[in-house]
Each structure stands twice: as structure tokens, then as C-alpha cells.
């Protein structure tokens with residue numbers, strides 16, 4: 001599978017089988033995330049892995065879709081903004097950008113291994129931080145369920161803006 005095939009294969013999966021994700025498979029998915037680039041190589045991320053049923057159910061109070069918290073694994077991609085690089089010109093922190101890249105690597109690594117993910121951003125961050133017992137200074141960029149896609153997760157055709165609409169040559173005018 002070449003990269004474009006993988007990018008095409010990855011899609012948001014919102015139905016999972018109950019089958020567990022073996023530790024060694026999970027380790028490879030996390031390795032994919034760990035390989036992500038980051039500004040100044042600061043790697044300000046931490047990946048919180050949740051397998052415990054009770055904890056996952058509690059995460060459901062932060063994002064209530066059953067497909068999310070009932071998946072065999074839920075991963076929260078967190079960042080420590082204090083560890084991230086800040087652009088001196090305007091003070092913009094790149095920590096969330098780094099977290100997003102790691103999350104994207106994670107979803108692609110998972111797809112490469114036949115696993116499903118779904119980027120979840122619409123969770124209640126305060127509730128989720130409490131459930132995960134996050135220390136001060138740690139922020140959740142995204143969460144995802146991780147598991148083997150159920151049959152009903154069959155792909156809907158996904159649309160993307162045409163390349164000509166997305167690419168600007170030379171000048172925005």
C-alpha cells in the first residue's frame with residue numbers, strides 16, 4: 001500500500017468490533033505517533049491509553065457516543081504547552097500543532113494495520129481531564145477510539161474539496 005492508498009484507506013470509523021487490540025499492535029500504532037515531527041523536535045506530547053472499562057465509561061461523560069467509549073481502546077493525545085516551541089515573532093505556540101501531527105500519524109499507523117480510529121475533538125475538555133487525572137499544564141488535543149472496524153462501519157463516500165480549489169499558486173487573489 002503506498003501513501004496515497006493509505007491516506008485514502010484511513011477514514012473516521014464510528015462502529016467497532018469487541019475484539020481486543022493486542023498490546024504489540026497498540027505499541028506499533030503508538031510508535032507511528034512517536035515518529036511524528038515536531039517544532040524544534042520538542043515532542044511536547046503524551047499519549048494516554050485507556051483500556052479499563054470503567055474509565056472508558058467515565059470518558060463517555062465527556063463525549064457520549066457509544067462507539068467512542070465502547071471501543072476496546074481510547075487514546076487521548078495530550079500536549080504540555082510548556083514543553084512546546086513558541087515562535088518568537090508572534091508568540092504562537094506550536095504545541096497543539098505538534099499534537100495534531102502526532103494524532104495524524106497515529107490514525108495513519110492504525111489504518112495501516114487494519115485498525116479504525118476517529119478523531120474526536122468535540123469532547124468536554126474539563127470533564128475528560130478530570131477522568132484522566134491530568135496534571136495542570138496538560139491539555140488534550142484530541143481523543144480517538146481504537147479498534148477493529150465493525151462491518152456497519154462501511155465507508156460512506158467521502159468528499160474533499162477539489163485540488164484546484166485548495167491550492168493557491170503564488171498569490172492569494
Ligand SMILES: Cc1cc2nc3c(=O)[nH]c(=O)nc-3n(C[C@H](O)[C@H](O)[C@H](O)COP(=O)(O)O)c2cc1C
Pocket residue numbers: 010011012013118119120121122123158
Ligand atoms: C480536528 C478534528 C476534530 C474532529 N472531531 C470529531 C468529533 O468530535 N466527532 C466525530 O464524530 N468526528 C470528528 N472528526 C472527524 C471528521 O468529521 C472527519 O475527519 C471528516 O468528516 C472527514 O471524514 P474522514 O475522517 O472519514 O475522512 C474530527 C476531525 C478532525 C480533523
